[in-house]
Amino acid sequence: MLKKVFASAVFGVEASTITVEVNVDGGIGYHLVGLPDNAIKESNFRIAAALQNNGYKIPGKKITINMAPADLRKEGSAYDLTLAIGILSASNQIKAENLEQYLIMGELSLDGSIHPIKGALPIAVKAREEGFKGFILPSSNAKEAAIVDNLEVYGVDNIKQVINFFDKGELLEQTIINTREEFNKRLEFPEFDFSDVKGQESIKRCMEIAAAGGHNIILIGPPGAGKTMLAKRLPSILPPMTLHEALETTKIHSVVGRVKDTGLMAQRPFRSPHHTISNVALVGGGSYPQPGEISLSHNGVLFLDELPEFKREVLEVMRQPLEDREVTISRAKFTVTYPSSFMLVASMNPSPGGYFNDPNAPVTSSPAEMQRYLSKVSGPLLDRIDIHIEVTPVPFEKLSDERKSETSVEIRKRVTEARAIQTMRFSESETVHYNAQMNSKQIRKYCGLDGASKELLKTAMDRLNLSARAYDRILKVSRTIADLDGSESINGTHISEAIQYRSLDREGWLG
Known part of the structure; x- marks a missing residue:
């Protein structure tokens, strides 16, 4: 007897429906076809033990299972439950008249309990698109899948629950989540707050500008100056995620199995590899292919601490995703694209010893050693970082000051207002949402300069020998400074402040 059961495979951040055809016929043998990997091939042992321990069995007949489309590679243990229910139905051990209305997935333990799967959210999205009535999956993934509306989501802990649902009509508890309510409830602020940072007012200003325009930033300074402390607090001043961004981000984290019980992600990700x-x-x-750290940072922050210590080829592969805000991974038979629109925050010491060219420093490095150390980071990569800023140690007077400095809530309010201006500005564009994403055409349109500002920028370009890309970066940053200032046009003050944030372009910045 032939029965069809439905599952799903995830490629990139999208899912494809898999039709599992189970045929039980006279003879002996167990044949599993349709490009399964080793984890799926081994599933018959898990299925046999799970059924045996729950009062059922794999029939001693010829079982042929095809996973269609047969030319698409399937991987992982998430098909155990699908195959088990298909075998029981095809061998008439259970009645399952409405089996084709449900998508079923889960990894089986030998006692029949069901372990979590990866990619529950994109699978649920696909199930709704294809018109399935419901999705049966492990209970630990139920909240994640229930984000999708107009789809019945049933979380189960044991194969017996699924068998009784189809065979005896026993009801399963449906997982229902009000996505908007859940999202709004989880918009609390992270544990790190800018009020914890003593001094460093100029650096906080830089972080505010970076957050307001979505600009990449690099912090250069000696050990203990507060680079990591400042970077960790950046997500606390970024605007709250929109529901669309939250769904996009959750989808990526779902693919690598990092969501499970948390449901919809409301906090911007902060990754620090x-x-x-x-x-x-x-x-x-x-x-x-699986998403990497740059995709897991999508809509959030990627923090690279001690940038020159990263292997050069690792940093170079990041150049294209920084520009295109997506990464495409190609294989012989398929190509997957992962979104990677993130803010890059990097930190580094100015020299191998960790200090500037200072005779009073504990470890002094010569200018040549410092230059050699800095050259580990390529010029093209630094060009893609809008803001370069020196972080100097905090003096004792500031450290011992008991007064609380400005909180993340106050800074975040200004950042959100500046982002609102940018949202209005780019309302007609589908790909550009804030200043850092502007292309050359938009820079010309929105970053017009008066005569004095042009002359100021020309002088800076000549003296610092800046590239065309650095020129664009200065204009983007100055546009953000103007937005924070509530100014419609860019003036000389905005340009001169933006030029200050190109430390690595200035000759003699080492001191």
């Missing part, structure tokens, strides 16, 4: 990371782990890839 170690400097030993490989280029595949950073941009994504592998035999079965």
